[in-house]
Amino acid sequence: MCYGTCTIDVRVEDGVVVGIEGVPDSPQGYGNICAKGVSALMMLYDPSRLNYPLLRTNPEKGIGVDPGWKRISWDEAMDVLTSKLKECMQRDPRGLYTVGSPTFPAERAFNVLCFRKAFGTPNYYTGGGGLHCGNGAHMIGGIYHASWSVIPDFKHCNLAVYWGCSKGHGAGHAANVAAKQAADAKARGMRLIVFDPFLSTQASTAEEWVPIKAGTDAAAALAMANLLVNDYGLVDREYLKWKTNGAYLVGPDGLYLRDKKSGAPLVWNTNANKQEPFNSINVRDCALTGEFEVDRVKCTPSFQLLKDHLKKYTPEHASGICGVSASTLRRIAKDFGEEARIGSTINIEGKTLPYRPVASIYFRGSQGHYNQAWDCMSLVLLNHLVGSADVPGGALAFGPPVHLGYPGTGRLKYSVEPDKDGLLVARNWPYAHLPYPPPEPKDPPERLDLRDMFYIPTYTTIMAWENNEELWQKFKIPYRPDVMISFATNQLMSVGNPKTLLENFLKKFRFIASFNIYSTEFEEAAADLVLPDACFLERYSSATTFPTVGVSCHATGLGEWVWSIRQPVIKPMAERRAMIDVILELSERLGLRNKYLEAAREWVNRAYGGDLDFKKVMDPKEKLNFERLLDIIMKDRFGQDKGLDWFKEHGYLKWPKRVEEVYWRAFNDVRVPVYLEWIVRSGRKSRAIAEKYGVPDLVDWSAHNALPEWRPCPTHSEKNPEYDLEAFYWRSALHTYSMTMQNPWLNEVSQNDPYTYTIQLNTDTANRKGVKEGDMVWLENPKGSKAKGRVHLTDGIRPDHVAIAANAGHWGKGLPIAKDKGVFFNELIEVDKEHTCPVSLGQDICVKVKLYKDGGA
Amino acid sequence: MSVLQYEDFKPGARAQMEWGFGGRRRWRDGALLMALFLGGIGAGQFVVSTWLIDSTTSALVGLLIVGVGKTVAHLVYLGQPWRFYRLFLRPKTSWVSRGLIFMVVFVMFGAAYLAPDLGFDWVSWTTDSTLGEIIWLAAFASACLVMVYDGFVLASCKSITAWATALMPPLFFTYAVAGGTAMTFLTLIATGAETIEESTLTDIDAILLSAMFALLVIYIVNLLASTATARESLRKLTTTKVAIAFIGLAIIAGLLVPLMLTYYHEHAATGTLATVLLAASAILELSGDLSVRHSILRAGLHAPVFSEGP
Amino acid sequence: MVRWGMVIDLKRCAGCNSCTVTCKAEHHTPPGVFWAKVVRIESGKYPTVIRQALPLLCMHCKEPECEKVCPTGATKRSLEGIVTVDSKACVGCRYCAVACPYGARYFASDWKDYFTGDRKPSSPYAEYSKKKWLEESDKGVVSKCNFCVERVEKGRNPACVDACPCEARTFGDLDDPESEVSQLIKKRRGMQLHPEYGTDASVYYLPAR
Ligand SMILES: Nc1nc2c(c(=O)[nH]1)N[C@H]1C(S)=C(S)[C@@H](COP(=O)(O)OP(=O)(O)OC[C@H]3O[C@@H](n4cnc5c(=O)[nH]c(N)nc54)[C@H](O)[C@@H]3O)O[C@H]1N2
Ligand SMILES: Nc1nc2c(c(=O)[nH]1)N[C@H]1C(S)=C(S)[C@@H](COP(=O)(O)OP(=O)(O)OC[C@H]3O[C@@H](n4cnc5c(=O)[nH]c(N)nc54)[C@H](O)[C@@H]3O)O[C@H]1N2
Numbered sequence A: 001m002c003y004g005t006c007t008i009d010v011r012v013e014d015g016v017v018v019g020i021e022g023v024p025d026s027p028q029g030y031g032n033i034c035a036k037g038v039s040a041l042m043m044l045y046d047p048s049r050l051n052y053p054l055l056r057t058n059p060e061k062g063i064g065v066d067p068g069w070k071r072i073s074w075d076e077a078m079d080v081l082t083s084k085l086k087e088c089m090q091r092d093p094r095g096l097y098t099v100g101s102p103t104f105p106a107e108r109a110f111n112v113l114c115f116r117k118a119f120g121t122p123n124y125y126t127g128g129g130g131l132h133c134g135n136g137a138h139m140i141g142g143i144y145h146a147s148w149s150v151i152p153d154f155k156h157c158n159l160a161v162y163w164g165c166s167k168g169h170g171a172g173h174a175a176n177v178a179a180k181q182a183a184d185a186k187a188r189g190m191r192l193i194v195f196d197p198f199l200s201t202q203a204s205t206a207e208e209w210v211p212i213k214a215g216t217d218a219a220a221a222l223a224m225a226n227l228l229v230n231d232y233g234l235v236d237r238e239y240l241k242w243k244t245n246g247a248y249l250v251g252p253d254g255l256y257l258r259d260k261k262s263g264a265p266l267v268w269n270t271n272a273n274k275q276e277p278f279n280s281i282n283v284r285d286c287a288l289t290g291e292f293e294v295d296r297v298k299c300t301p302s303f304q305l306l307k308d309h310l311k312k313y314t315p316e317h318a319s320g321i322c323g324v325s326a327s328t329l330r331r332i333a334k335d336f337g338e339e340a341r342i343g344s345t346i347n348i349e350g351k352t353l354p355y356r357p358v359a360s361i362y363f364r365g366s367q368g369h370y371n372q373a374w375d376c377m378s379l380v381l382l383n384h385l386v387g388s389a390d391v392p393g394g395a396l397a398f399g400p401p402v403h404l405g406y407p408g409t410g411r412l413k414y415s416v417e418p419d420k421d422g423l424l425v426a427r428n429w430p431y432a433h434l435p436y437p438p439p440e441p442k443d444p445p446e447r448l449d450l451r452d453m454f455y456i457p458t459y460t461t462i463m464a465w466e467n468n469e470e471l472w473q474k475f476k477i478p479y480r481p482d483v484m485i486s487f488a489t490n491q492l493m494s495v496g497n498p499k500t501l502l503e504n505f506l507k508k509f510r511f512i513a514s515f516n517i518y519s520t521e522f523e524e525a526a527a528d529l530v531l532p533d534a535c536f537l538e539r540y541s542s543a544t545t546f547p548t549v550g551v552s553c554h555a556t557g558l559g560e561w562v563w564s565i566r567q568p569v570i571k572p573m574a575e576r577r578a579m580i581d582v583i584l585e586l587s588e589r590l591g592l593r594n595k596y597l598e599a600a601r602e603w604v605n606r607a608y609g610g611d612l613d614f615k616k617v618m619d620p621k622e623k624l625n626f627e628r629l630l631d632i633i634m635k636d637r638f639g640q641d642k643g644l645d646w647f648k649e650h651g652y653l654k655w656p657k658r659v660e661e662v663y664w665r666a667f668n669d670v671r672v673p674v675y676l677e678w679i680v681r682s683g684r685k686s687r688a689i690a691e692k693y694g695v696p697d698l699v700d701w702s703a704h705n706a707l708p709e710w711r712p713c714p715t716h717s718e719k720n721p722e723y724d725l726e727a728f729y730w731r732s733a734l735h736t737y738s739m740t741m742q743n744p745w746l747n748e749v750s751q752n753d754p755y756t757y758t759i760q761l762n763t764d765t766a767n768r769k770g771v772k773e774g775d776m777v778w779l780e781n782p783k784g785s786k787a788k789g790r791v792h793l794t795d796g797i798r799p800d801h802v803a804i805a806a807n808a809g810h811w812g813k814g815l816p817i818a819k820d821k822g823v824f825f826n827e828l829i830e831v832d833k834e835h836t837c838p839v840s841l842g843q844d845i846c847v848k849v850k851l852y853k854d855g856g857a
Numbered sequence B: 001m002s003v004l005q006y007e008d009f010k011p012g013a014r015a016q017m018e019w020g021f022g023g024r025r026r027w028r029d030g031a032l033l034m035a036l037f038l039g040g041i042g043a044g045q046f047v048v049s050t051w052l053i054d055s056t057t058s059a060l061v062g063l064l065i066v067g068v069g070k071t072v073a074h075l076v077y078l079g080q081p082w083r084f085y086r087l088f089l090r091p092k093t094s095w096v097s098r099g100l101i102f103m104v105v106f107v108m109f110g111a112a113y114l115a116p117d118l119g120f121d122w123v124s125w126t127t128d129s130t131l132g133e134i135i136w137l138a139a140f141a142s143a144c145l146v147m148v149y150d151g152f153v154l155a156s157c158k159s160i161t162a163w164a165t166a167l168m169p170p171l172f173f174t175y176a177v178a179g180g181t182a183m184t185f186l187t188l189i190a191t192g193a194e195t196i197e198e199s200t201l202t203d204i205d206a207i208l209l210s211a212m213f214a215l216l217v218i219y220i221v222n223l224l225a226s227t228a229t230a231r232e233s234l235r236k237l238t239t240t241k242v243a244i245a246f247i248g249l250a251i252i253a254g255l256l257v258p259l260m261l262t263y264y265h266e267h268a269a270t271g272t273l274a275t276v277l278l279a280a281s282a283i284l285e286l287s288g289d290l291s292v293r294h295s296i297l298r299a300g301l302h303a304p305v306f307s308e309g310p
Numbered sequence C: 001m002v003r004w005g006m007v008i009d010l011k012r013c014a015g016c017n018s019c020t021v022t023c024k025a026e027h028h029t030p031p032g033v034f035w036a037k038v039v040r041i042e043s044g045k046y047p048t049v050i051r052q053a054l055p056l057l058c059m060h061c062k063e064p065e066c067e068k069v070c071p072t073g074a075t076k077r078s079l080e081g082i083v084t085v086d087s088k089a090c091v092g093c094r095y096c097a098v099a100c101p102y103g104a105r106y107f108a109s110d111w112k113d114y115f116t117g118d119r120k121p122s123s124p125y126a127e128y129s130k131k132k133w134l135e136e137s138d139k140g141v142v143s144k145c146n147f148c149v150e151r152v153e154k155g156r157n158p159a160c161v162d163a164c165p166c167e168a169r170t171f172g173d174l175d176d177p178e179s180e181v182s183q184l185i186k187k188r189r190g191m192q193l194h195p196e197y198g199t200d201a202s203v204y205y206l207p208a209r
């Protein structure tokens, strides 16, 4: 029930699904299965599941408004949808907004991306995903590791430092697999230090918990970087010279000095004592520090700039910000630098590789802030200072950025490569634009969220800002929201303040269709047409493991790759229909068949290399059919004998990983930036566009720099002392986002867990406020938005913070089990410019609150 | 509103939830408390009525309370009442088996003993005959065992520190005698028996009440000095809703007030008033008896599974 | 003779509750009945706090209190050390549930549907579930973890052992000094819960720290 997509065996007796177990032989889960996975049974047979298409009869939309659902037939539903889409196409196809699912990323491609392309709209986003987990974290992961995220090399790592993430306790990425690998690593003796305001499940498994203030990770990490670089000298100079742009010479304008002929950035060749293109074979050694003059322009290697820049981040300065003592920062920095064993090597399968058994790992916790781009960059930088990136023991790219081909066919082949500046370019990337090189900012932007006039963001919330209409006018966007198709996401609960999203954005649509398996808050408040999807046990899912979502299920380190096809174990019940079949039928109805195939071709080939062309294989008159498409893809990748039929029989295919794939950094001549020169360039371009259309202060452009910095969240500068608690949320291993609360097994266990459905408050703080265990309290942000919940007292949280688990607190009538359970956090999240990272445009999800007892003032 | 965390998921001491109106609050669960209560007072009444008072009616009431009341209560409580006969199968190890066997033995001998006085004069003994005496002794002994066995049942639960004490059997026994005395008294008043041996009864009563009070004090001190779980039990007995039953009903209404009344009735102006006062005191005592059993069941906390803190 | 036992490594366990739910799915236990469960323990004062998950199940004691107190003989310890309840012999007196020091036993008056709380099954699966539960247990009786005896007899591991994402659980023969469980207990100083009660539990815990 999450994108970990563990391989499972489902037992069916007399047409009834009666049991789910893991498949021990599959590296995708090792036969283990989590509480959610087992509980999928209860989702399949939930009497609250949608069984028929529903049409809204009450034209009024809103939270708490009864939609007046009317049951209609599929024929009617398809007619309505087709006609709405036809109208939209005539007005302006860009008025179609597609919203995808973070739960089923692989299917999102076929369902949402391909259809969107075929239809001709640039507009889409992915539930709350991206905004909460993606913009900063994924993009920085992409720039530095060609991957969605990073994870320790559990098999060799000796010291992992986690910054607000779950990697190894049953939540987070590759939840199950990482849980086992982390347990193995612990048993082997890997030490874990967790920076987290809350003694999270992950932190509770660690050797050391460092209670850091939320949103201040960059300050701490930059102080550690400063110590490594300027105090302890514990940096991997060789790595910095050859694997980063640390030696690239930067001029007074902040940009590289470039070779006149080739345009390649210059470095200072210390043997010849002159400048030289970075890729010249003459460069045997180069300067990382110092000051030089090239053509009478003063310049310095970018590492020198970083070194100087870091000086202001003293541990004492950081301590004042992040609430962690300077001595702790010193100790951990020293430990990290020493344990990195810079210069050491290890022999793996006959290959000698650098051995750096330390890893700095981050994800959603540290990224969920105003400063998220730089937070993530600062955290990942620690790995690149000591050279522990994608080498044995270090921080590994999650999933397969490099795959040298399925042994049988050589297909499914892709690797990382350098761009003209020598920097790492990912090839296997799930988002529409690569993390690097940056796309050219679009003038004027075409998308409603203005994303295309920026260069890092994947999504933005600008379309839901209060002043969106004004912005659309200023940027001369000629069309407006028209039809929305939403797939497996509960936007109302996952994005931010639901009222803001609904009033500013969703209500502007003429028509919203949603594929879901329940009628959730989103359907009830905003959708006009609800289409009952088959759940994952009732339908085919495309590749659940490769290419891109592999990040979320593959084990770390050497072992096996796996490709599995999720297959229906029973026919969809009642009138449920797999969304992909509906989308394909819709494409036919709208005359988009060829465009759809074209989009699918583009996607499939980009995602795994190769030159598959559906049109060559298929008969021109052949109707679109998902099983057929899958069959074609499988055969193309794995050979004619391994079509869908083979997968129907075997379920999954596995083959060994190679050293060159896992520890790819040593084998590929690619560099990563310690100085993000291109941000300066791109930032200037975006800014120019904004100024041109009369919105000069669209975002704070001063953050578009080349070096990481710490900037406070709005919460850090809250003046009113009443708002004395910093609130944030975390992921429970028992739940996937908001949807699993409707599962009665998980719900029952959650009720019995002291954390999952409660507000976690420090015991002393509670005593001070006269709050007792189990009290019902309100959290209220400075703008008056409120969330209510029961308090659980714990010593495992900073006294100045409150934590909330998961995404609970449902109010939808269609979710009777989930209703009124737990705490709904997102009501507290403001969706506006002040709470948006100026660089990545990700959502700031921490908030200052005051806490008072229910019934009190 | 949502259900709070189930007791068994809690990290600290866990309340036992199966006996009496525990955490799960199924109404039928309350029948067990009634079974213990009725067993105690019924057997007690038989003992008091036959030994000290010699009232056949009262003895019969006691016998019926056990034979009918307790039996029905047990059956109501059982998840599978039709299999009740299986309860007798393991007297070697199980106090419940033993207790129920005592109960059957008691009912048999009790009935046998009373039979001649109840018109079954075809039996070959009379209450005063040697055989009758022997039968009485058997009934008496088994009644005492019925009165005391539930103390052993509770005391056999090792992890429930508030129960696992040698005080349990004497406490339950004393309460059974006291309850029996009160019942005898009430029965006599109700049947308008002439020969109310007030002084005998009040004397026993005064002694019993003092003994009960002493036992409870020892019990509390014992809890205080014992494990953290026991102290938690005590906290439950004295500061939560259970305190209404324990302090309010069991100690104040069931012990102190009757003591006062017993003492005061001697100075009562009229005999009727004295009788009324004594009746009131008996009723209060009975409610105290019930409350003590209830409180002790409710105060039954299992030591934490993981470790017992200091 | 085999003596089945389990070792739970608290260093590996992350408290994910997969065991809790897997056991539910395997044995169709109705709402409120948890043959397996996880209790969370927190100790210490901020910031030196320790949080530990403690997975529980029946300890399959060698000297089971539950067996001792059971008046009917429904609770029995098998030759292979598995303590079971004969649901056709149990009368539902709950003495065992009160006497068990580990909270392993549950009384259920009847099967109930997870969605509706009714006795009527709400789906074909619920129907199946009800049938299975009433076969394996019964109305009005006490039930508890049976070490997945039906799987063990087939040479498989208990369901919770197979499912555990952290592979914190190991199942095996305590009487065989060479078995993995015995070795783990020896090497990692495995401990029983409440050894002072003399129950001689067959579930051992390996310390987290
Ligand atoms: N408070 C809070 N907010 C959060 C988060 C959080 O943890 N807490 N997490 C954030 C992050 S990182 C993310 S990625 C997002 C996730 O946000 P969403 O993707 O919106 O997650 P859900 O709210 O679970 O919504 C998923 C929806 O998919 C439906 N669904 C499930 N299976 C199927 C299926 O087979 N077919 C169809 N059609 N529908 C299905 C479910 O009923 C549910 O309504 O939320 C973000 N917002
Ligand atoms: N079980 C489960 N697994 C999932 C998902 C799920 O819903 N359930 N969702 C999937 C998805 S879409 C995503 S995006 C990933 C997310 O996976 P992760 O990024 O690993 O997210 P969390 O598990 O919420 O861990 C975030 C941690 O950060 C802490 N934190 C909050 N603010 C700060 C801060 O400012 N600084 C620091 N240092 N820590 C902070 C929180 O207390 C929490 O412990 O998980 C994926 N896997």
Ligand code: SF4
Binding pocket: A001, A002, A003, A004, A005, A006, A029, A032, A033, A034, A035, A036, A037, A038, A174, A175, A176
């Ligand atoms: S980790 Fe995710 S995919 Fe794996 S069993 Fe759990 S819910 Fe299913």
Ligand code: SF4
Binding pocket: C008, C012, C013, C014, C015, C016, C017, C018, C019, C020, C038, C053, C055, C163, C164, C165, C166, C167, C168, C169
């Ligand atoms: S399944 Fe394993 S890791 Fe999860 S709580 Fe149970 S024993 Fe611990």
Ligand code: SF4
Binding pocket: C057, C058, C059, C060, C061, C064, C065, C066, C067, C083, C099, C100, C101, C102, C103, C104, C105, C144, C199
């Ligand atoms: S843990 Fe409890 S139920 Fe299990 S054998 Fe021991 S005493 Fe009996």
Ligand code: SF4
Binding pocket: C069, C070, C071, C072, C073, C074, C075, C085, C089, C090, C091, C092, C093, C094, C095, C096, C097, C141, C142
């Ligand atoms: S409830 Fe059943 S198993 Fe338990 S003691 Fe009574 S008869 Fe025995």
Ligand code: SF4
Binding pocket: C022, C023, C024, C026, C027, C035, C036, C057, C058, C144, C145, C146, C147, C148, C158, C159, C160, C161
């Ligand atoms: S051994 Fe079987 S019955 Fe016992 S807790 Fe595990 S899954 Fe449940």
Ligand SMILES: [Mo]
Binding pocket: A102, A128, A129, A130, A132, A133, A134
């Ligand atoms: Mo996410």
